[in-house]
Amino acid sequence: MAILGKAVRNSAFLVSNPCDGNRPHGKQKGKLSYLFDHQLLSFEQFEQAVMFSDQKKEPLETILINQFKISKKDIRTSWGHFFNVPSVEYNPNHPIPDDLMEGIAIPFLRNNMWVPLGVELGKILIATDAPDDFQRIDEIKPLFPGKPLKVCVALPEDVLNFISLFNEKSGMAGIDEILKQLQHEAAVDEPEFELDEKDGAVVQLVNKIILDAHAQNASDIHIEPYQGKKNMQVRLRVDGICSIYQTIPYSYKKAVVSRIKIMSDLDIAERRKPQDGKIQFKKFSGKEIELRVATIPTQGGLEDVVMRILPAGEPLSLDKLGFSKKNYAAFVEGVEKPHGLIFVCGPTGSGKTTTLHSALGYINQSEKKIWTAEDPVEITQPGLRQVQVNPKIGLTFAAAMRSFLRADPDVIMVGEMRDKETTSIGIEASLTGHLVLSTLHTNNAPESISRLLDMGMDPFNFADTIISILAQRLILTLCKDCKKPYHPSKEEYDELVREYGESDFMANKMPPYSDDLTLYQADGCEQCHQTGHRGRIPIHELIVGTQAIKRLIQKSAPVEEIRIQAKKDGMTTLKQDGIEKIFMGHCDLINVRKVCID
Numbered sequence: 001m002a003i004l005g006k007a008v009r010n011s012a013f014l015v016s017n018p019c020d021g022n023r024p025h026g027k028q029k030g031k032l033s034y035l036f037d038h039q040l041l042s043f044e045q046f047e048q049a050v051m052f053s054d055q056k057k058e059p060l061e062t063i064l065i066n067q068f069k070i071s072k073k074d075i076r077t078s079w080g081h082f083f084n085v086p087s088v089e090y091n092p093n094h095p096i097p098d099d100l101m102e103g104i105a106i107p108f109l110r111n112n113m114w115v116p117l118g119v120e121l122g123k124i125l126i127a128t129d130a131p132d133d134f135q136r137i138d139e140i141k142p143l144f145p146g147k148p149l150k151v152c153v154a155l156p157e158d159v160l161n162f163i164s165l166f167n168e169k170s171g172m173a174g175i176d177e178i179l180k181q182l183q184h185e186a187a188v189d190e191p192e193f194e195l196d197e198k199d200g201a202v203v204q205l206v207n208k209i210i211l212d213a214h215a216q217n218a219s220d221i222h223i224e225p226y227q228g229k230k231n232m233q234v235r236l237r238v239d240g241i242c243s244i245y246q247t248i249p250y251s252y253k254k255a256v257v258s259r260i261k262i263m264s265d266l267d268i269a270e271r272r273k274p275q276d277g278k279i280q281f282k283k284f285s286g287k288e289i290e291l292r293v294a295t296i297p298t299q300g301g302l303e304d305v306v307m308r309i310l311p312a313g314e315p316l317s318l319d320k321l322g323f324s325k326k327n328y329a330a331f332v333e334g335v336e337k338p339h340g341l342i343f344v345c346g347p348t349g350s351g352k353t354t355t356l357h358s359a360l361g362y363i364n365q366s367e368k369k370i371w372t373a374e375d376p377v378e379i380t381q382p383g384l385r386q387v388q389v390n391p392k393i394g395l396t397f398a399a400a401m402r403s404f405l406r407a408d409p410d411v412i413m414v415g416e417m418r419d420k421e422t423t424s425i426g427i428e429a430s431l432t433g434h435l436v437l438s439t440l441h442t443n444n445a446p447e448s449i450s451r452l453l454d455m456g457m458d459p460f461n462f463a464d465t466i467i468s469i470l471a472q473r474l475i476l477t478l479c480k481d482c483k484k485p486y487h488p489s490k491e492e493y494d495e496l497v498r499e500y501g502e503s504d505f506m507a508n509k510m511p512p513y514s515d516d517l518t519l520y521q522a523d524g525c526e527q528c529h530q531t532g533h534r535g536r537i538p539i540h541e542l543i544v545g546t547q548a549i550k551r552l553i554q555k556s557a558p559v560e561e562i563r564i565q566a567k568k569d570g571m572t573t574l575k576q577d578g579i580e581k582i583f584m585g586h587c588d589l590i591n592v593r594k595v596c597i598d
Contacts, residue, residue, distance in 0.1 A: 034078035041070060061155055072155060079153045083131045088117065090158035091527060093216045096166055100124065104143065106167045112136060115162045116144075123150035127159055165215065202252065203284075206259045209234060210281060212245070214289050214309060219349065221245075221291075223260065223305035225253035225298075232256065239476055239536050240349065257295070257303050264293040271303055278376070279307070292376055310378045315357035322537040322586075324577060326570065330544050331470060335359045338410075340467035340545075341430045343417075345440040345448045350473050351538050352439040353378055356413055359437060360384060363411065372413040373400035389415070401425045405432075414438040420455045427457060430465040443597070444574065445471040445543040446563040453556055463553040466545040473574055473595040474536040477586050478520055479528035485518045485585075493517070496589065500579045508572070511583055520585040537586055539577040539595070544569060 035041035045068050052067065053060045064070040072089065080087035100116040109115050114128035114136065124144050130136065131151045141149065154162075213221045218236040225232040232253040236245045248256060258268050263284060264277030274296050281289035292308040323331065334342055342359070344352045357379045360370060364383045375389045375397075385407075387400050397414050398421040404412050405425075417423045417438045430436045442448040448469045453459060493513045497505050511517060522532035543549065543566045552562050567573075572580070578592035 031079050031082045032075075034081045035070065035074060038074075040074055041068070059156060062157075072158075076153070076155060079155075083153050085131050086152040088125075088127050088152050088154050088158070090154075090161040090165075092161075092165060094118075094162065094165065096212075096215075100144070101166055106163060109163050110160065112139070113156060113159055114140060115159055115166065117152075117162065120150055123148045126151050127154040127162060128152075129154060129156045129159055202255050202259050205248070205252075206256060206263070207284060209245070210279075210289060210291065210307070210309075211287060213307075214287070219309060221305075221307040221309070223256065223307075225257065225302045225304070226250070227300040227302065239533070240474060241476075253302065257305055260293065260305050260307070261295065266293070266295065271301060272297055310376065311354070315361045315379050315381060316354060318358045318362045321351075321355060321358055322581070323540060324572065324580060327470075327540050327542045327572070327577075330542055331359075331468060332362065334467040334544070335363055335435075337435060337467055339430055339433045339435055339465075341426060341462075341465045342435070342437045342467050343440050343448055343469045344437070345442040345445065345469060345471045346473060347441065347443075352472070353415070355470070355472065355538070356437050356439065357381065360411070360413060368410040369408055370411040370413070371404040371407060371409045372415075373397050373404070374413075374415040396422075398422045398425055401429065405429055405434075409434055411435045411437070416441070417452075420457075423452060423455055423457060427461050427465050431461060436465075442471070445469040445541045445571070446559045446566060449543075449553060449562055450559045453553070459554050459556050463545075463550040466550070466553065468545060469543045471541040471574060472538045474538055475578060475581075475587050475595050476533040476591045477535050477537050478522040478588065479525060479532055479534040481527040481534075482525035482532065483520045483522040483585070485520055487515070487517060488519045492519075496579055496582065499589065499593075500576050504567070504576060508576075510580070518585075519582065521588065533591070537581065539574050539581060539592070541571065541574045541577065543571055 032041060032046065036043070036046075041064070049060055049063045049068060052058075052063045056063070061075050064075060065072060076087040076089060094117065097116055097118045100118070104116075113130070114126055117125040117127050119125065124147050126137075126140060126149050128136065128151060131153050137149070137151060209221060213236050216236060216238055218238045219240075220237040220242075222235040222237070222242065223232065224235065229250050231247040231250050233247055234245045235242045260279075261268050261275070261277075263279045263281075264275075266275045266277045274294065276295075277293045279289075279291040279293055281287055281291060290310045292310055294306050294308075296304045296306070298304050318332065318335075319328065334340070344355050346352055353374075360372070361381060364370060364381060366383070370384050372384055372386045373389050374386060377386050377388050380386060387395075389395050389397055389400055397416065398419070401412065401414060401422065402425060405428075409429075412426075412429055412434055414422065414426060414436070415438070417426055417440060426436045426438060440448050440451065442451050448471070449466075452462060490513060497510075500510065522528070524530035524532045528534040543562075546569050548565050548569065549562065552565055563571075573596075575592060575596040578587065578596060579589070581587050582589060582592065
């Protein structure tokens with residue numbers, strides 16, 4: 001009890017008569033009362049957590065989260081109940097309150113553990129870990145004279161994350177302020193700038209667009225100028241959906257494009273041909289962002305620019321890619337084989353490269369030599385020898401693969417097999433004892449076999465080497481913060497059965513209709529911008545190279561015959577996998593239909 005007594009004296013977690021059986025009581029139960037009341041935390045666990053916190057010199061909430069698996073959401077809720085104020089969590093897409101941050105030093109915010117989040121109903125929203133620290137609140141009020149405050153509670157980690165997010169934009173004007181500056185500087189309709197690194201407003205504007213897109217987890221930035229005096233439009237693609245981010249005065253459409261071309265080391269004077277380049281954004285802002293840039297000439301002597309924000313960091317673990325148990329086991333079995341061909345197919349932006357790198361990460365061990373040829377190298381892994389292809393100098397996928405075969409490989413990954421030469425070398429490599437992984441731009445797994453045969457591949461060699469073909473798509477998921485369970489009507493259930501296929505529905509032992517059947521829907525909240533959807537998960541269709549499939553390949557069977565046999569062998573179609581994820585509560589039928597034809 002000495003430990004508990006210390007906790008009561010030195011913290012606000014429990015106050016007054018700490019023990020009654022195994023639960024605290026008293027008029028003031030403390031910041032963790034909600035966890036005790038809802039049996040999320042036992043008194044014995046609390047004592048242990050206090051002891052670990054003292055020993056490791058770590059905050060108590062960190063110990064509860066990491067060692068006792070108490071969710072951040074439950075701790076935030078408990079703190080909100082105790083302080084009787086709303087609780088907030090860190091959101092990397094939170095808009096930057098540039099006007100509120102102006103003039104406030106970042107170290108001051110960190111040292112005092114608070115941050116302004118925005119304005120809500122005329123009140124300035126302040127997040128802090130101690131809403132009852134009245135001295136701290138009194139220090140905040142003079143910074144926003146004449147404006148009432150609304151104080152909410154947040155975990156210290158979340159407060160610091162908000163500060164770091166806002167600090168990325170420190171010293172940079174807000175987008176509206178930059179646009180006003182542009183309009184003020186405009187003296188002619190379409191000024192032709194000889195831009196350099198010191199051009200103020202345009203430089204700030206391009207940097208702001210890239211930083212905001214990265215903060216919103218956008219995959220692509222679209223710069224779209226129009227003829228005449230129509231303003232230029234900037235759109236961001238987030239979770240596969242394009243939306244308008246901002247419009248820019250028409251008089252600066254050429255200046256913005258020129259600035260991006262300077263950052264990409266492209267030819268500013270060349271406006272008649274498409275150009276490709278890269279931006280290492282750290283050179284211009286200090287933020288570790290890499291972008292792939294494509295410029296395309298459009299009508300009226302203008303140029304569109306599309307910037308792909310390349311993913312950073314290590315690949316996802318293979319077991320976190322949303323595979324069903326059956327598909328996961330079959331795919332892992334194929335990846336572990338010493339030689340053969342594995343294809344991942346789907347349209348651009350369907351996560352093929354991520355899946356391949358996750359597969360390589362699964363087998364990436366010191367005893368295996370792994371070579372990759374990619375365009376571009378988006379994900380890096382220690383232990384992989386990665387090559388950036390460059391067709392302009394003759395370093396194509398085919399040339400890289402020929403070199404790999406002389407470099408003692410165990411595993412070869414090729415970014416894409418788009419021609420006969422590359423595919424032939426891949427089959428040759430797999431026949432000579434190497435595991436080869438690659439991607440194809442095809443709609444589904446059975447169609448991939450037909451596409452490869454149409455390229456002129458020898459059916460017998462191809463049949464001998466094929467291990468598996470995985471088709472995948474990314475679909476929007478229901479927002480985890482606002483999704484809620486509901487009981488579907490019989491009509492809604494019957495529609496899911498029809499979409500799945502009645503015979504397959506029964507054969508695969510899908511859930512029967514009952515009073516206990518639960519699906520999920522999301523109405524929208526602040527976290528998902530009232531859309532009801534946030535994030536994406538993959539759905540899969542996996543053909544395994546069984547003996548029956550190999551025989552069909554050898555006789556160049558039509559796609560439909562291959563599909564029928566694959567389903568007999570246990571293949572689940574893309575739509576069926578999506579419907580299974582509906583019953584698991586991840587998504588809804590509308591978004592499954594958006595990416596699945598049949």
